[in-house]
Every structure is written in C-alpha cells, then in structure tokens.
Amino acid sequence: MAVRGFLGIDAGTQGLSVVLTDESLNVVATGDGGYEMCKGLEEGCYEQDPNDWVSALTAAMADLKNKLAGQGDSELDIMGVGISGQMHGEVLVGEDQSPLKSARLWCDARNDAEGHELTSALNVKMPKRITLARWLWTLRNQPDVAKKVWRMTTPGGWLAFCLTGQFNLGVGDAAGMFPIDQSTMDYDDVLLEKFDSIAAAHQPPASLRDLLPSVKVAGEDGGTLNESGSRILGLPVGIPVAPAEGDQPASMAGSLIGNAGMVSVSFGTSVCANSIGDKRFAGVSDAVDHFCAPDGKPINMVWLRNGTTYMNTTVEMFGKMNESDNPFESVMPQVVAAEPDCGGMLALPFMDDEPGLGVSEGGTAGLFNINAQNATPGNAVKAAMLATMFNLRIGSEVLDRQGFPRDELVLSGGLTRTPELGQVLADVMNTRVTLFAGADEGCAWGAALMAKYRVSNGGQTWEAFLQTLANAMTEDATRFDPDQDAVKTYNDVYLRYQELLKR
DSSP, X not given: OEXXXXXXXXXXXXXXXXXXXXXXXXXXXXXXXXXXXOTTOOTTOOEEOHHHHHHHHHHHHHHHHHXXXXXXXXXXEEEEEEEEEOTTOBEEEOTTSSBSSOEEOTTOOTTHHXXXXXXXXXXXXXXXXXXXXXXXXXXXXXXXXXXXXXEEEOHHHHHHHHHHSOOEEEHHHHXXXXXXXXXXXXXXXXXXXXXXXXXXXXXXXXXHHHHSOEEEXXXXXXXXXXXXXXXXXXXOTTOBBOOOEEHHHHHHHHTTOOSTTEEEEXXXXXXXXXXXXXXXXXXXXXXXEEEEOTTOOEEEEEEESOSSHHHHHHHHHHHHHTTOSOHHHHHHHHHHHSOTTXXXXXXXXXXXXXXXXXXXXXXXXXXXXXXXXXXXXXXXXHHHHHHHHHHHHHHHHHHHHTTOOOOEEEEESGGGGSTTHHHHHHHHHTSEEEEOTTGGXXXXXXXXXXXXXXXXXXXXXXXXXXXXXXXXXXXXXXXXXXXXXXXXXXXXXXXXXXXXXXX
C-alpha cells in the first residue's frame, strides 16, 4: 500500500531525523541518521561536515522505508517536504556549489568578541552564535577561505539547496543569519549597509546581501525536488519543498504557536523559550534574542546553552553506580517523587558558558547543600533540572518587565519523555504547560506541518492554520495547571538559587 502524506526532515546537532505523516499530520513512521563533530578541533570549536548531513538524510530515509516495509507499506506518495535545521550555522559554499570547509555550528565559541562588537555597532542584539558574527570572524581569521565564498547559508539551507538547487531560506532561519526588517520581510537594508562598512577593511568577496539566501515566509515556494534531491530521498522529482526553517521556528510550528502569549519551550541539550511578540522589544538584553516565526512575526527568545546536559550527566552517574542498563527508567520516577525543595539541595548547571546570564566559562556545574538526609538520586537530579528551569525563569522575567504576555507554555523536546515534569515546569513558571501528542517528534514534525501549509493551506493565514490544527488536537493534549502551594515552595527555592548565582 502507498502511504500518502508529508515528510519532515530535521538536521539537529546530534543527528538527523525524518518523520512521515499522513494527510492529517498523524505520525506514520520515523527514521534516523547519525553524524559526529569534526575531530581534532580546539576546545570550544564545533564543526560538522555538510556532506555528512546529506549522508545521514539518505540513511534516515532508508531507515524509515525499512520500518514501513515492516508495517506492510511499500510505497510513498509524498505531497510535500519540509526541512528544519540547527540555526546560526555558517555553511560557506564555493563557486563549484560545494562546501569550502566544514560548517561552524551554533555552539562554536570563537566569535564572542564579534558578537559584542556588532551588538554595539548595530544597536541590535547579536549573540555570538548568529551567522553574521561568524562571518565577520571568518573574514578576519580565515581570509583565504572567505575570498572564495560564493554563497553562505545554514544547515537547513544547505539541505534545501541539495534537494532543490535553490538558495532560499525561511524567514525564521534567515533571521538567525541577519536581522529582518518587519516591513519588508527581508534583510534590513540599513543594517546591511552598516555591516558592509565594517567588513570593507577585510575585503569580502561581495556585499553581504549577495552572499545570503533569499528570504521566504511560510507557504511560499521553497522549490521542488530536483534530480539530486530525488537521489538523496529516493522520491520522485517535482515534489514541492517548503522554505527551510531553523529548529526554533520549526519547534514553534510543531507546538502550534501563532498567537501572542503562547510560548514554545524546547527542553533538550539547550533550552529555548520562544514567544511571539505583540510589540517591538525595547533595547538590548543579554538574556533575550530576536528572530522570526515562519510567517515573519517577531519572536523573543530566551535561550540557555546549558539545558538538560547536566541533569542527564547526573542521571547517568547514578546509573553507572547501580550498573543500570537504563538509568533514566530507574532514576526519573525518583525525580518525579522528590519534594519541590529537594531537601534543601541546590545545583548549578553550567557545564558550558551561559551568555544570557553573564557566565563566560563552563565547568562550574555542581551540587550544593548536600547532607545525609537529602543525598538521594531523586533530589540530586531534580536540583539539576530545577537549576535550568530557574535560569529560564530569570530570562523570562526580562520579558515580564516589558509587559509581554505569557499565558501558556507549549513543551517539546527531551523533557517530554517524562511528561510528569510538565507539572514541575508549570509550578516553577506559574504558567499552564501543554504537551501536544507528537511533542517528542519535535522539529521534524514541525517541518512536516510546514510542508502541509506549503501545498494545502486552503487560503488560511499561518496563524489560522495553526489554530485549526490546535483545535483538532485538543483532545490529545495534556495540560498542567500551576498548583499554587507548589508555586510558593518553588518560588522560595528560586530566591535561594538566585543568591547562589551571586556567589
């Protein structure tokens, strides 16, 4: 039997996944492919070979098809393809239309100075991971590479080029490369001119606009599968492709967020809380970044580099001590059962730097206030998890002070594998938390959703399209409302955590 539906692709930091849905966006099957960081780089340097993403995509499609065959389905009738990729990467392409070198990723730490310099010069928040800061660093430190650049894109944009032969990018991912002018839904011309003036001393190969992908909003033509794309995916030529988006806009799509007051929270290796703004953010804050939703609406993002890594490390530590084959299976129920104050235990999660909180170096993760009574796996892991939730709250309160609404947190990512932790987040943030069915599929499902909007939106706006889907999925959603007694307890722990940060 042929399965008719949509294909979503997500190229993440640690691997690539594909999701096949039916026409109603119900997940039918998934596939995975792997890759690693480039070896031999100095500390703080993170690169991957773009060719590895393509190989992983082919492997993921083979995995998906094998699973379908096991279910008795042998053919695919794909109506549209959507793409999500890790944001802010720097993929430099030469005139032969191949990568000039391995791609520097969002987590690469080499251009902190350029981020601060550009923030000051452009008066717009420029985190060190934004592609613009990476490009300025490349011009200064790798001029022999820079002079050969013909185009520049992101991981998602590179996959889109390999599948369609076109250099375009969804507006959300494009905003992770360079600021977007909300009036034109294109790169900000005034800021482009300012950047070109800064870069002129380093003799760039062309103006920045000529190097960047063209910008597309949700529903627009992102190209169609060409012969190269057909070979990679094992699908027919001509299938429509949605504009490639960054993982954060794709996560928002997958969380069905289109209205101000709703916040998409992706809780994994890093943590992102993305909320649609009902006005322009005033000034520059270390804790808040800015980009766009797939339809171009402004987004305020509270981003944490240190997500669940420390918590996961703590879980694995206890698993090794107990020689457990599945430490999460044994430890996480203890975390759920632990008291809100963790018996007085506190943690700091900074295995890496945390720019939004002014933490410039990692290696400061640890547990504090341990005693004979509270020294349990549940308390230790919960304290590690709460530290990250508290950091998220610190950033969110910057938006609170400017009057941005926060009515609902829609949760996705690794934390959803223990759904009961949604209640903890609701109590820490004093905000309703919602988990939609399929939340664990994350960005790949969001990419499939964008593919559906590309080919069959029925003339609906992006916001109305998402609301229609949300209404249809209400019965499958799990919601956690704050428990006011727990809110008070967590608030007391939060105040103690803030005092620990000051030390």
